[in-house]
Amino acid sequence: MRMLLIHADYLEYEVRDKALKNPEPISDEQKKGRLDEVLAVFISVEKVDEANPDEVVEKAIAEIEDVAKQVKAERIFVYPFAHLSSELAKPGVALEILKKIEEKLREKGYEVKRAPFGYYKAFKLSCKGHPLAELSRTIVPEEGVSK
């Protein structure tokens, strides 16, 4: 899994077209979204993650929470983003992993939104620009580490 974490004044998106034949079904309300004072987490789920999705979810939560505490962010935007890797996981696996990340962050008390999966989306992002405002993380399950 590849993550780009941006501490932002706001992130807002608007769904445009389908990017998959069968994108995630969404309500009219989910066609637009915005969070202010947010840690935006752009995530590419990778093929190697398919070996142990639960482990990857746990590691992703730990990394995201570590950054959220450092930048004192209480809101997190989980954003499916297929552009951080050339070894993408299958959409079905990727969506399940992203949903679990969203659920577990909410269980930890964060205000969480997740952008819709399988769509082209317009978005606006206002990066805060401080030294910890732009970070990246790479996560692999143990089985995925080359021997």
Ligand SMILES: Nc1ncnc2c1ncn2[C@@H]1O[C@H](CO)[C@@H](NC(=O)[C@@H](N)CO)[C@H]1O
């Ligand atoms: N392995 C994966 N990890 C994360 N997201 C993934 C994915 N496989 C499919 N998607 C979703 O389907 C859209 C088309 O690839 C993706 N759309 C996007 O990445 C938008 N920024 C438009 O390009 C994304 O919603």
